[in-house]
Amino acid sequence: MSPPTLAVFKLASCDGCQLTLLDCEDELLGLSGQVEIAHFLEASSAVRPGPYDLTLVEGSVTTPADAERVHEIRAASRHLVTIGACATAGGIQALRDFADVEEFSRTVYARPDYIDTLATSTPVSAHVDVDFELRGCPVDRRQLLEVITAYLAGRKPDIPNNSVCFECKRRGTVCVTVAHGTPCLGPVTHAGCGAICPAYGRGCYGCFGPSGSVNLPALIPVLHRDGMDDRDAERFLHTFNTAAFEKELRR
Amino acid sequence: MTHRGSRVLHVGSLARVEGEGALHLSVHDGAVTDARLRIYEPPRFFEAFLRGRVYTEPPDITARVCGICPVAYQLSACAAIEDACHVTVDPALRELRRLLYCGEWIESQTLHIYLLHAPDFLGCDGAVELARTARAHVERGLRLKQAGNAVLELLGGRAIHPVNVRLGGFHRTPTRHELKPLAEQLKRAADDAWQTVSWVAGFDFPDAETDADLFALAAPGTYAIETGTPAVLRADGTLSTFPLHAFLDRVHEEHLPHSTALHSTLDGRRHLTGSLARFAISGRWLSRTAVEAARAAGLGDPYEGVACRNPFRSILVRAVEVVYAVDEALRIIDTYEPPRHPHTEVPPVAGTGHGATEAPRGLLYHRYLLDSEGAVADACLVPPTAQNQGAIEDDLRRIAQAAIDEHDASDEELTRLCERAIRNHDPCISCSTHFLDLTIERT
Ligand code: SF4
Ligand code: SF4
Numbered sequence A: 001m002s003p004p005t006l007a008v009f010k011l012a013s014c015d016g017c018q019l020t021l022l023d024c025e026d027e028l029l030g031l032s033g034q035v036e037i038a039h040f041l042e043a044s045s046a047v048r049p050g051p052y053d054l055t056l057v058e059g060s061v062t063t064p065a066d067a068e069r070v071h072e073i074r075a076a077s078r079h080l081v082t083i084g085a086c087a088t089a090g091g092i093q094a095l096r097d098f099a100d101v102e103e104f105s106r107t108v109y110a111r112p113d114y115i116d117t118l119a120t121s122t123p124v125s126a127h128v129d130v131d132f133e134l135r136g137c138p139v140d141r142r143q144l145l146e147v148i149t150a151y152l153a154g155r156k157p158d159i160p161n162n163s164v165c166f167e168c169k170r171r172g173t174v175c176v177t178v179a180h181g182t183p184c185l186g187p188v189t190h191a192g193c194g195a196i197c198p199a200y201g202r203g204c205y206g207c208f209g210p211s212g213s214v215n216l217p218a219l220i221p222v223l224h225r226d227g228m229d230d231r232d233a234e235r236f237l238h239t240f241n242t243a244a245f246e247k248e249l250r251r
Numbered sequence B: 001m002t003h004r005g006s007r008v009l010h011v012g013s014l015a016r017v018e019g020e021g022a023l024h025l026s027v028h029d030g031a032v033t034d035a036r037l038r039i040y041e042p043p044r045f046f047e048a049f050l051r052g053r054v055y056t057e058p059p060d061i062t063a064r065v066c067g068i069c070p071v072a073y074q075l076s077a078c079a080a081i082e083d084a085c086h087v088t089v090d091p092a093l094r095e096l097r098r099l100l101y102c103g104e105w106i107e108s109q110t111l112h113i114y115l116l117h118a119p120d121f122l123g124c125d126g127a128v129e130l131a132r133t134a135r136a137h138v139e140r141g142l143r144l145k146q147a148g149n150a151v152l153e154l155l156g157g158r159a160i161h162p163v164n165v166r167l168g169g170f171h172r173t174p175t176r177h178e179l180k181p182l183a184e185q186l187k188r189a190a191d192d193a194w195q196t197v198s199w200v201a202g203f204d205f206p207d208a209e210t211d212a213d214l215f216a217l218a219a220p221g222t223y224a225i226e227t228g229t230p231a232v233l234r235a236d237g238t239l240s241t242f243p244l245h246a247f248l249d250r251v252h253e254e255h256l257p258h259s260t261a262l263h264s265t266l267d268g269r270r271h272l273t274g275s276l277a278r279f280a281i282s283g284r285w286l287s288r289t290a291v292e293a294a295r296a297a298g299l300g301d302p303y304e305g306v307a308c309r310n311p312f313r314s315i316l317v318r319a320v321e322v323v324y325a326v327d328e329a330l331r332i333i334d335t336y337e338p339p340r341h342p343h344t345e346v347p348p349v350a351g352t353g354h355g356a357t358e359a360p361r362g363l364l365y366h367r368y369l370l371d372s373e374g375a376v377a378d379a380c381l382v383p384p385t386a387q388n389q390g391a392i393e394d395d396l397r398r399i400a401q402a403a404i405d406e407h408d409a410s411d412e413e414l415t416r417l418c419e420r421a422i423r424n425h426d427p428c429i430s431c432s433t434h435f436l437d438l439t440i441e442r443t
Helices: A016-022 A025-034 A064-075 A084-089 A092-098 A101-108 A141-153 A164-171 A176-180 A216-225 A230-237 A242-250 B058-063 B070-084 B091-121 B127-133 B135-156 B176-201 B244-250 B275-285 B288-296 B311-334 B384-407 B411-423
Strands: A005-010 A036-040 A052-058 A077-083 A132-134 B007-011 B021-028 B031-039 B213-218 B229-233 B239-241 B251-255 B262-266 B351-359 B362-370 B376-382
Touching (some): A016 A077, A016 A084, A016 A141, A016 B091, A025 A141, A025 B127, A025 B135, A052 A084, A077 A141, A084 A092, A084 A242, A092 A242, A216 A230, A216 A242, B058 B070, B058 B362, B070 B091, B070 B351, B091 B127, B091 B135, B091 B176, B091 B311, B091 B411, B127 B135, B135 B176, B135 B311, B176 B288, B213 B275, B213 B351, B213 B362, B229 B244, B229 B275, B244 B362, B275 B288, B275 B311, B288 B311, B311 B411, B362 B384, B384 B411
Parallel strands (some): A052 A077, A077 A132
Antiparallel strands (some): B007 B021, B213 B229, B229 B239, B351 B362, B362 B376
């Protein structure tokens, strides 16, 4: 029996999430023995046509061409997993959703008429069915390996839905909000990174997006207490997972 | 079979580059009439949405321009904003930044050497395929890359989009004790780096020469990485520098009406940034080991100020730079004394600031205009690939023409050669911040 096939596709993104796969230095060669890498342009010139057993998609949908391409990718994939904040929540480029994209074009390009872009940056799930969404900007290497091995084994990935606060406790990090009054999105941010920021003495800035149980109305007064005014708090939530936190705000 | 007549070669999506791009070559009656590296990475509008953000945010935000060289973005942003606010960062913190940057150099240059570039020389599709016949080499590459990532993880919290960088320095600085295991890992990496040079020195290099001006930061006394003054080495050997604040007066991005690409020029001429430029401009400041590595690799004597102008040999220069970065990281760890404060305070000042650092792929320039509250009024990012695009296309023309003149190269061969010519420059297409153009080509 031939090994399962793995494909990696990229939409609008920084390449960081697919690079995470290449950053699995200890596991890369082992993994490549268990799957056939059928489409992964960043890593190999060899490209095989679908169907693919497992497809990872990085990046958000921001152009008419990508809005079509994402359907083709879905059609060619048995399981489709989105990796990273761009693919699961629109990424930082979703800041355009709350702005005038034509003005953005004029700001950045000499010939905005040549720019073919959508007014929004949407997650893959807004266009096609997605089997699993892995969060993070970028995704965490261990979680990525868990997702891949889970699909190879035919089970659901074991990715907890709780918040960064849980990981802080597990790591034994003193809470930066309680101890230093540092604004922190840890209570509302999805676990996965291992609570890096508080361990380095800064507040979480939400790069993993909203966790399973988000209580923004409870958090905002704490942010105010820690010195943020409304605009600061809004900016804080409107960064790498802007569209996802916005959805929580409107809930 | 003859290949005369008109033909158009098109590679729809380039492999083993960062980001998305395509290649287009037109040949008419044996003459290359058009060579284009087309960038179709979707626009992400960083320069637009940075407006109105707070001045402390660009280091984290601009990191997301590129997952391959986030530290370059973070440190160019810090340099520019600190410049606007007239702050000089504590020298000990500057050293620590250099250490972090060395981690990115080791990781990213090794990624390029082993995973993206070496397969071209060995006739295979990628590193996984390469591992079937040369497993020990690939394993060495992964080990070396891991050492670079270890530096990023310890100092930055994680390898991609480090969280520990801030204006004025770091959120937290490491203890001497924490750096110890890193030093051990880097000592092993020093061997791997040296072996990498020996390995790539044995590759077969096609003949080619670029006549572009070489453009890199210069910081006499050291191999410029995180600081320096823009320096230009022209093909006739003349070297000149100019102040960083004049960057946008000298480097112009032009929109060519019939091309789908913006081309940047330096004083109206084609220029190239990256390893070849740095080696030519700062080679004499390499560490002793790196100089020896360069000599052993057949690059000549850096103390004599040699330049390597063959883009195919850039892999050699990269390997030498990895030897240097490992050496330099060890030097910094060795002399490290934890600074009194993890960062120098940076209070906001209304004004304009400029910052540039040497991303693995070349000079990365940032400029910010701040108001007195510290809000960003305007941002401009000029990444290396944007600058190199003209030189890359010139390479394509030259290399394709030579192959046609020499032996009437087939379409297949030309395509392969051109893809290699692009990968020579490690173009990081994700970093298309504002040079991108999305017209649909109709041929
Ligand atoms: S989610 Fe973040 S790390 Fe991943 S591709 Fe998008 S910008 Fe890059
Ligand atoms: S603590 Fe928050 S911002 Fe920091 S890496 Fe984790 S999820 Fe991202």
